[in-house]
Amino acid sequence: MWIHAVLVLSCCALAVRAQFPRECTSTEALRSARCCPTPFGRVNDPCGVSLGRGQCLSVQADTRAHGPQYPHVDQDDRERWPLRFFTSACRCTGNFYGFNCGRCKHGFTGVNCDTPVPVVRRNVLTLNPSERRSFVNALHQAKRTVHPDLVIATRRYGELFSPDGNTTMFENITIYNYFVWSHYYSVSKTFLGGGQPSFGGVDFSHEGPGFVTWHRYHLLQLERDIQDMLGDPRFALPYWNFAIGGNQCDICTDDLMGARSSFDENGISSNSIFSQWRVVCESLDDYDTLGTICNSTESNPIRRNPAGNVARPMVQKLPEPQDIEACLQLTTFDTPPFYSTSTDSFRNTIEGYSAPEGTYDPVVRSLHNLAHLFLNGTGGQTHLSPNDPIFVLLHTFTDAIFDEWLRRHPGSADYPMENAPIGHNRDYNMVPFWPPITNAEMFVTAPENLGYSYEATWPARPITPTEIITIAVIAALFVVAIIFAVTTCAVRSRSHNSEGRQHLLGEQYQRYDDHDTHNSKSQSVV
Numbered sequence: 001m002w003i004h005a006v007l008v009l010s011c012c013a014l015a016v017r018a019q020f021p022r023e024c025t026s027t028e029a030l031r032s033a034r035c036c037p038t039p040f041g042r043v044n045d046p047c048g049v050s051l052g053r054g055q056c057l058s059v060q061a062d063t064r065a066h067g068p069q070y071p072h073v074d075q076d077d078r079e080r081w082p083l084r085f086f087t088s089a090c091r092c093t094g095n096f097y098g099f100n101c102g103r104c105k106h107g108f109t110g111v112n113c114d115t116p117v118p119v120v121r122r123n124v125l126t127l128n129p130s131e132r133r134s135f136v137n138a139l140h141q142a143k144r145t146v147h148p149d150l151v152i153a154t155r156r157y158g159e160l161f162s163p164d165g166n167t168t169m170f171e172n173i174t175i176y177n178y179f180v181w182s183h184y185y186s187v188s189k190t191f192l193g194g195g196q197p198s199f200g201g202v203d204f205s206h207e208g209p210g211f212v213t214w215h216r217y218h219l220l221q222l223e224r225d226i227q228d229m230l231g232d233p234r235f236a237l238p239y240w241n242f243a244i245g246g247n248q249c250d251i252c253t254d255d256l257m258g259a260r261s262s263f264d265e266n267g268i269s270s271n272s273i274f275s276q277w278r279v280v281c282e283s284l285d286d287y288d289t290l291g292t293i294c295n296s297t298e299s300n301p302i303r304r305n306p307a308g309n310v311a312r313p314m315v316q317k318l319p320e321p322q323d324i325e326a327c328l329q330l331t332t333f334d335t336p337p338f339y340s341t342s343t344d345s346f347r348n349t350i351e352g353y354s355a356p357e358g359t360y361d362p363v364v365r366s367l368h369n370l371a372h373l374f375l376n377g378t379g380g381q382t383h384l385s386p387n388d389p390i391f392v393l394l395h396t397f398t399d400a401i402f403d404e405w406l407r408r409h410p411g412s413a414d415y416p417m418e419n420a421p422i423g424h425n426r427d428y429n430m431v432p433f434w435p436p437i438t439n440a441e442m443f444v445t446a447p448e449n450l451g452y453s454y455e456a457t458w459p460a461r462p463i464t465p466t467e468i469i470t471i472a473v474i475a476a477l478f479v480v481a482i483i484f485a486v487t488t489c490a491v492r493s494r495s496h497n498s499e500g501r502q503h504l505l506g507e508q509y510q511r512y513d514d515h516d517t518h519n520s521k522s523q524s525v526v
C-alpha cells in the first residue's frame with residue numbers, strides 16, 4: 001500500500017505542465033525562445049533527456065494556407081502558434097508527458113508511466129450525494145488554487161517586456177481561471193493598433209473543424225490539473241446530457257451547479273458555492289481599445305437565467321434527444337468552407353450552426369450553441385462562458401458525442417489539412433496550449449488513445465418514414481413470394497408452365513435493390 005502511495009506522490013511531485021511554464025517566462029528564457037525545462041528533482045536535464053523521458057526539439061508549426069476569414073499577416077501573436085514566443089519545446093517519448101516530460105500521459109501513472117488508471121466520465125445526474133459534493137468541491141478548490149506551473153501573459157508579445165527590459169508581464173492565475181483565460185485568449189480579437197477597431201473575424205476554437213479538438217484538449221487540461229491538485233489520477237469530469245428538451249435546467253440544483261436565486265432571477269442561489277464565484281475576462285472594452293489581454297483580476301458574479309431569453313424563444317428550450325442521433329448519422333466530419341456556414345458537416349452540426357440533420361441555416365442554433373444560449377447569461381457569451389462551471393459539463397457531453405461519432409465512423413481521416421479558418425488546419429498547434437499540440441492529435445477515439453472514456457448510452461436511431469415504407473414493401477413482397485411459391489408448387493405438381501411469373505417476381509426484387517437503403521437514408525436526412 002505505501003509503495004503505491006509513494007508512486008502516486010512521486011508522479012505528482014514531477015507533475016508539471018503549462019500555458020507558459022513559470023520557468024520559461026523569465027526575460028532570459030523568453031529571449032532565448034527556448035522552453036525546455038528540467039523535470040522537478042533533476043539538475044540541468046532538459047526534458048529529462050538523460051532518463052529517456054524526452055528531448056528538446058524545434059517546434060513544428062503549420063505552414064499550409066488558411067481560409068480567407070483572416071486577411072492579416074504578422075498582426076497577431078497567435079499566427080503560427082507558438083513561434084512568436086518559443087521555437088524549441090520538449091517532445092516527450094512513450095507515455096511521458098508535460099512541458100518538461102516530468103509527468104505521465106492521461107490515464108497512466110507510476111514512476112515509468114506504465115500503470116493504466118481508468119478515467120471514466122459519467123452522467124453528473126448518476127453521481128450519488130457524496131460524489132456530487134466531491135465534484136463541486138474539486139471545482140471550487142480549482143477556482144482558488146494558484147496554478148502550480150503556469151502563468152499567463154497579460155500583454156501582447158510586443159509589450160511583454162517592461163520598459164527597462166528586466167521583467168516580463170506575466171501573472172499567476174488559479175487553475176479554474178486559467179481554464180477561462182485560455183478560452184478567452186483563443187477567441188479574442190486581433191488588435192490592429194491604437195485608435196483602430198480590433199479585428200473580430202478570428203476565432204481559434206470555434207466556427208471551424210478545430211472546435212471539437214480544441215475543446216477536447218481544453219477539458220483534458222482541466223481534468224489533469226484537478227487530478228494533480230487532488231493527487232487522484234482517477235478524477236474524471238462528469239457530463240450533462242443537455243439533450244432533454246423542455247425549459248428546465250435539471251443540473252441547476254444546489255447540490256450540483258446551483259439553483260436560481262430566490263432574490264434575483266439572473267443569479268445563483270446563496271446555498272450554492274458558485275454564488276461566491278467571480279468572473280474573469282469581462283473587460284472587453286479594455287482589451288479591444290488598449291490591446292491588453294485578460295488578466296487574473298476577478299470582477300462580477302456569474303449571471304444565469306435558464307430559459308430566460310424571452311426576446312428569443314428559439315433558445316428558451318434545450319435540444320431534443322433525437323437531435324443527438326440525427327447529428328451522429330452525418331457521415332462527413334466537416335465540409336468546405338470548414339466554417340460556421342458549412343452544410344452536412346458533423347462538426348458544424350454538433351457545434352450548433354446547422355439543423356441537427358446537418359442543413360446549414362443562418363437562423364438556427366442547435367445542440368452545443370443552443371445549450372449555451374439557453375443559459376442566458378455568463379455561459380451564453382463566448383468570451384466569458386467558461387466562467388459558469390456548467391461550461392465544463394456542457395462540453396464533456398459535446399465531447400462524448402464527438403467520441404461516439406469517431407467510433408461510428410472509423411477511418412474517417414477527413415480532418416482538413418488546409419484552407420480551414422486560421423488555427424483550424426489539421427496540423428495547426430492549438431492556441432494557446434503548451435506544450436504544442438495539434439488538432440490532429442485530438443482527432444482520435446478517446447478510450448484507445450487519450451486515456452479516458454465515457455459511460456454513456458446513446459438513443460437508438462428512430463425509424464424514418466422511408467424505412468417504414470421499405471420494410472412494409474419487403475414484408476408485402478415476402479407474403480406475395482410465399483403465396484406465389486406455394487401456388488407454384490401446387491400448380492407445378494400438375495403442370496410445368498410457370499416461367500413468366502417467376503420473371504416478374506425477379507423484377508420486383510431488382511427494383512428494390514435499385515432503391516439501395518443508403519440512398520434513401522441520405523435523402524430522408526435532408
Ligand SMILES: *[C@@H]1O[C@H](CO)[C@@H](O)[C@H](O)[C@H]1NC(C)=O
Nearest residue numbers: 027028162163164165166167
Ligand atoms: C536591468 O538589468 C541590468 C543588467 O541585468 C541592470 O544593469 C539594470 O540596473 C537593471 N535595471 C533596473 C531598472 O533594474
Ligand SMILES: *[C@@H]1O[C@H](CO)[C@@H](O)[C@H](O)[C@H]1NC(C)=O
Nearest residue numbers: 022146151169170171172173
Ligand atoms: C507566482 O507565484 C509564485 C509562487 O507562489 C511566486 O514565486 C512568483 O513570484 C509568482 N509569480 C508572479 C509572476 O507573480
Ligand SMILES: *[C@@H]1O[C@H](CO)[C@@H](O)[C@H](O)[C@H]1NC(C)=O
Nearest residue numbers: 154283286287292295296297
Ligand atoms: C487587469 O485588467 C483590468 C481590466 O482590463 C485592468 O483594469 C487592470 O489594470 C489589470 N491589472 C493589471 C495588474 O494589469
Ligand SMILES: *[C@@H]1O[C@H](CO)[C@@H](O)[C@H](O)[C@H]1NC(C)=O
Nearest residue numbers: 308309310311312376377380
Ligand atoms: C438574456 O435574455 C434577455 C431577455 O430576452 C436578453 O435581453 C439578454 O440579451 C439575454 N442575455 C444573454 C447574455 O443572452
